[in-house]
Structure formats: structure tokens, C-alpha cells
Amino acid sequence: MRIAMLSLHTSPMQQPGSGDAGGMNVYIQNLSFALGALGHEVHMITRTASESESVQVGEGVWMHQIQIAAGQELSKEELPSIIDPSISAITEHLHGLKINIVHAHYWLSGMVGMRLAKQWSVPLVVSMHTSAAAKEHESGIAEPENRKIAEEQLLLECSRIIANTPVEANQLERFYSVDSHKLDVVLPGVNHRVFHPNQDKLQRPLGEDDLHLVYAGRMQRLKGAHLLLQAIGEAKRQAPNLRITASIFGSLSGSSDYDLKSIVSTEGLQDAVRFYDPLEPNKLALAFANADVVAVPSLSETFGLVAAEAQACGTPVIANAVGGLAYAVNNNVSGWLMAEPEVKLWAQKLIELAGNPELITLAGHGALEHSGLFTWERAGVATLASYRQAQSQFQR
Missing domain, CATH: 3.40.50.2000 (Glycogen Phosphorylase B;)
Structure with a gap:
């Protein structure tokens, strides 16, 4: 054919x-x-x-x-x-x-x-x-x-x-x-020859922390990176004893007034968030494997390949329960689905995960198993x- x-x-x-x-x-x-x-x-x-x-x-x-x-x-x-x-x-x-x-x-x-x-x-x-x-x-x-x-x-x-x-x-x-x-x-x-958990562990990019998140995708409002940053800021205010960090991979797409760095400044996250250019698949797999959790805060998503690729690396996902993400992520097994794209709801979950690493370990096993569907x-x-x-x- x-x-x-x-x-x-x-x-x-x-x-x-x-x-x-x-x-x-x-x-x-x-x-x-x-x-x-x-x-x-x-x-x-x-x-x-x-x-x-x-x-x-x-x-x-x-x-x-x-x-x-x-x-x-x-x-x-x-x-x-x-x-x-x-x-x-x-x-x-x-x-x-x-x-x-x-x-x-x-x-x-x-x-x-x-x-x-x-x-x-x-x-x-x-x-x-x-x-x-x-x-x-x-x-x-x-x-x-x-x-x-x-x-x-x-x-x-x-x-x-x-x-x-x-x-x-x-x-x-x-x-x-x-x-x-x-x-x-x-x-x-998912290309399981690229996205798999057998990666060399890297040093934490932002030093010692309780929870390190990775976001990978275009920088546009629909993809929700602003929601993630605001949730980290809210979590910091509610639980100042916990250190939650994030690595953001991607570049601006669409409106030039979508300014994530100003949110970092407003929320006081300069020592907790780093921005990077998009990564080729092999390096992205390494970033996923070294994260505690991969965040997919999209406001709309037909499937969410990032979620599937992250889980193939043995890393659980936190995402909004929208579109195909409700299928790509097995809620409370391979990750966590937020009922609403709401800052305080996300912040509460980040605080819970930062204080309970065993939840992340258990979900990592579920993530790897769930990724076999794809x-x-x-x-x-x-x-x-x-x-x-x-x-x-x-x-x-």
C-alpha cells in the first residue's frame, strides 16, 4: 500500500x-x-x-x-x-x-x-x-x-x-x-527503545529537594505551564518546609505575551525553577527518568504523548483529567488526575507527594506497567x- x-x-x-x-x-x-x-x-x-x-x-x-x-x-x-x-x-x-x-x-x-x-x-x-x-x-x-x-x-x-x-x-x-x-x-x-527506565541517574539540577517535577512541551496557555508554576508557588506558601523544584523544557509557541518567567519572579521561584530548550528524544527520556513526577497541566489534550512517554520511563504523571489524559494516565495507579485545572488543588497534591515519597515509588511501578498498552x-x-x-x- x-x-x-x-x-x-x-x-x-x-x-x-x-x-x-x-x-x-x-x-x-x-x-x-x-x-x-x-x-x-x-x-x-x-x-x-x-x-x-x-x-x-x-x-x-x-x-x-x-x-x-x-x-x-x-x-x-x-x-x-x-x-x-x-x-x-x-x-x-x-x-x-x-x-x-x-x-x-x-x-x-x-x-x-x-x-x-x-x-x-x-x-x-x-x-x-x-x-x-x-x-x-x-x-x-x-x-x-x-x-x-x-x-x-x-x-x-x-x-x-x-x-x-x-x-x-x-x-x-x-x-x-x-x-x-x-x-x-x-x-x-511509545518508542520503548528510547523511553525506558534503564537510564543513568543524574545529579539533581537544582540541588537537594523533596519533589522534582519535569514539564516538557510548547509554552502556550493551552498547555498549562503557568498552572504548574502557580501551584508550586502556592505549595511553597502552604508548606515552606518542603522544597519543590521544576525543570521546564520547551519554547514559546503562539502569543508572545505568555510570560512564564514573570510568574517565576512573582511567585519567588527563582531558585526552584529552570527553563531549558526542547530536548531530542534520548535526552528527554533521561530527563523523564530522573524526575520524581512529570507534570502535564494541559487544559485540553487529545491524548498526551508526553504522559505515555514519561510512564514508559517508570515515572508517574500528574495531569488534568481532560480529553485523552483521562485514558493515558491510570488515575491513582500510574499517576494522578486532577478533577479541575485549579491552582490550590494542584498545590495540595504536590505537597502530598513531596511529603510521601513512597507514593511516587509505588506509582512508578504502575506507570511502567500501564505504558505497555502503548x-x-x-x-x-x-x-x-x-x-x-x-x-x-x-x-x-
């Missing part, structure tokens, strides 16, 4: 935690490698403002960076303007390559994939990763109307939809009236089953 894997707004090979790159990048890249290892041919397609380039990046896997809107650095909000130019650019670049199925990721790629699938007379499979309606419901942050309209059309016209978790599948049924027979649930995986090999096989069903329905 020859698969066109569309990811127009961000390259699957981009470093997660920088720009708009995050868990979706990890998902597309690793799923593509898993499908290639199963003997299929995968063509990952993304947009670049510079010269077009095609490179084989793995067994049966190619990365096509196609020049669209040359020389223009576009924000995510501006990307809908490139939907029409993308059709012709991709068609020209892949000329002569017979595609069997289009798998589009995120609504923007879905709109392009819808047109390409019709042009090539092949089925379209869509993975939303996040939807406007679910995002609004969980975070309270309004989404553009054009996105909502586009998502409704896309979900209606595509052949099949792959959801990351049963939670996401339920959201698509609830908010978009998607027929459950059109939905497949494929759990994302493998890319399993995800590849399940995705292929969805493709076959899409083809079968398309040919009727």
Missing part, C-alpha cells in the same frame, strides 16, 4: 516542543516508521517556505517538504490561505506516484486531503488530533468559526476517522454527530485495519 501522510502545518520531523511541533509530530513520524516496517510505502508531506526536497528517512518512508507560499513564514492562523495552492503543489511534486490512500492529520491537512483524495479517486482517512468543539468545551478558549465549519464538512465526507482514544471518539460523536461505525480507535504508541507496532497494525476498511467501503 502506498500512503500519503499529510501534515501541512508542521513537519513530522520537527523537534517537539518548538514552534507548533508537539505530540502530533511524534505520532505521525512514529506511525509512518511502523507502517514502513510492516512493508508499506509511506510519503509524509509537509509545507516549506524554502526549496522543495524529498528524502528517504526510514525503511519505506519518505519525507516530502513541498514549497508552498515561497518565502513566507506563516502563523498557524494564516495557514488556511494555503489550502488551494497546496493542492497543485502536492499534485505536481508527486506526479506519477500512484497513491492508494490519503491519511490527513489535523483539520487543515484534512481539507487538502479531501480534495486530493477526490482527485486521485482514493479513500481519505482523517485523524483530528484536536477538534475545535472539544477544545472549546475543555479550555473555554474560542476557536475560529471557519475551522468549525471545515471540521463538520471533513468529518462528514471522509471515508474513516481514526481517534486516539475512546475519549476522543466519544467527543466526535457528541460534538459532531459522527456515526460510531465510521470511527476507529487507535491508541498512540506501542507503535500495535498502532501500525490497527491503522492498517482502518485503511483496509476504508478501501473496502470506498470500492462499493
Whole structure:
């Protein structure tokens, strides 16, 4: 099978935690490698403002960076303007390559994939990763109307939809009236050759402490790093005898007024928090393995790959009970889910964990066991089953 894997707004090979790159990048890249290892041919397609380039990046896997809107650095909000130019650019670049199925990721790629699938007379499979309606419901942050309209059309016209978790599948049924027979649930995986607990222990980056937390992800309000910092500040006021520290890995994404360092200053956490650039997977695994707890304070999350990767390192997770995180984390077994993204609630849990290290040790064992649910090999096989069903329905 020859698969066109569309990811127009961000390259699957981009470093997660920088720009708009995050868990979706990890998902597309690793799923593509898993499908290639199963003997299929995968063509990952993304947009670049510079010269077009095609490179084989793995067994049966190619990365096509196609020049669209040359020389223009576009924000995510501006990307809908490139939907029409993308059709012709991709068609020209892949000329002569017979595609069997289009798998589009995120609504923007879905709109392009819808047109390409019709042009090539092949089925379209869509993975939303996040939807406007679910995002609004969980975070309270309004989404553009054009996105909502586009998502409704896309979900209606595509052949099949792959959801990351049963939670996401339920959201698509609830908010978009998607027929459950059109939905497949494929759990994302973890690269267990990279993310595992057998790491060398490092010296504490901030000296001796009672609880060391790690946050890894983009610096944007939706990802909730501000909530974590405010909770550490609140915990410090409530329990000044406990030393709680945090290492924050990532870079600013989106609004430039999202100033985490000013929160550190306001909360008096200069000696307790350090900021670092995004890490490549091997180094990120080391950071996870050396944390007491990995924090995922997102206000909305379709799955939460960081949570799954942290648990594969034997490190428990504290997260908000939103979206797929309620599935990615086994509450009170592999980590702890906060009922509300509320500073005092988080602070109370941090104080409890800092004073009871045995809870962390026990949850670490649960985290490692729970992570066994998530493998890319399993995800590849399940995705292929969805493709076959899409083809079968398309040919009727």
C-alpha cells in the first residue's frame, strides 16, 4: 500500500516542543516508521517556505517538504490561505506516484486531503488530533468559526476517522454527530527503545529537594505551564518546609505575551525553577527518568504523548483529567488526575507527594506497567485495519 501522510502545518520531523511541533509530530513520524516496517510505502508531506526536497528517512518512508507560499513564514492562523495552492503543489511534486490512500492529520491537512483524495479517486482517512468543539468545551478558549465549519464538512465526507482514544471518539460523536461505525480507535504508541527506565541517574539540577517535577512541551496557555508554576508557588506558601523544584523544557509557541518567567519572579521561584530548550528524544527520556513526577497541566489534550512517554520511563504523571489524559494516565495507579485545572488543588497534591515519597515509588511501578498498552507496532497494525476498511467501503 502506498500512503500519503499529510501534515501541512508542521513537519513530522520537527523537534517537539518548538514552534507548533508537539505530540502530533511524534505520532505521525512514529506511525509512518511502523507502517514502513510492516512493508508499506509511506510519503509524509509537509509545507516549506524554502526549496522543495524529498528524502528517504526510514525503511519505506519518505519525507516530502513541498514549497508552498515561497518565502513566507506563516502563523498557524494564516495557514488556511494555503489550502488551494497546496493542492497543485502536492499534485505536481508527486506526479506519477500512484497513491492508494490519503491519511490527513489535523483539520487543515484534512481539507487538502479531501480534495486530493477526490482527485486521485482514493479513500481519505482523517485523524483530528484536536477538534475545535472539544477544545472549546475543555479550555473555554474560542476557536475560529471557519475551522468549525471545515471540521463538520471533513468529518462528514471522509471515508474513516481514526481517534486516539475512546475519549476522543466519544467527543466526535457528541460534538459532531459522527456515526460510531465510521470511527476507529487507535491508541498512540511509545518508542520503548528510547523511553525506558534503564537510564543513568543524574545529579539533581537544582540541588537537594523533596519533589522534582519535569514539564516538557510548547509554552502556550493551552498547555498549562503557568498552572504548574502557580501551584508550586502556592505549595511553597502552604508548606515552606518542603522544597519543590521544576525543570521546564520547551519554547514559546503562539502569543508572545505568555510570560512564564514573570510568574517565576512573582511567585519567588527563582531558585526552584529552570527553563531549558526542547530536548531530542534520548535526552528527554533521561530527563523523564530522573524526575520524581512529570507534570502535564494541559487544559485540553487529545491524548498526551508526553504522559505515555514519561510512564514508559517508570515515572508517574500528574495531569488534568481532560480529553485523552483521562485514558493515558491510570488515575491513582500510574499517576494522578486532577478533577479541575485549579491552582490550590494542584498545590495540595504536590505537597502530598513531596511529603510521601513512597507514593511516587509505588506509582512508578504502575506507570511502567500501564505504558505497555502503548506501542507503535500495535498502532501500525490497527491503522492498517482502518485503511483496509476504508478501501473496502470506498470500492462499493
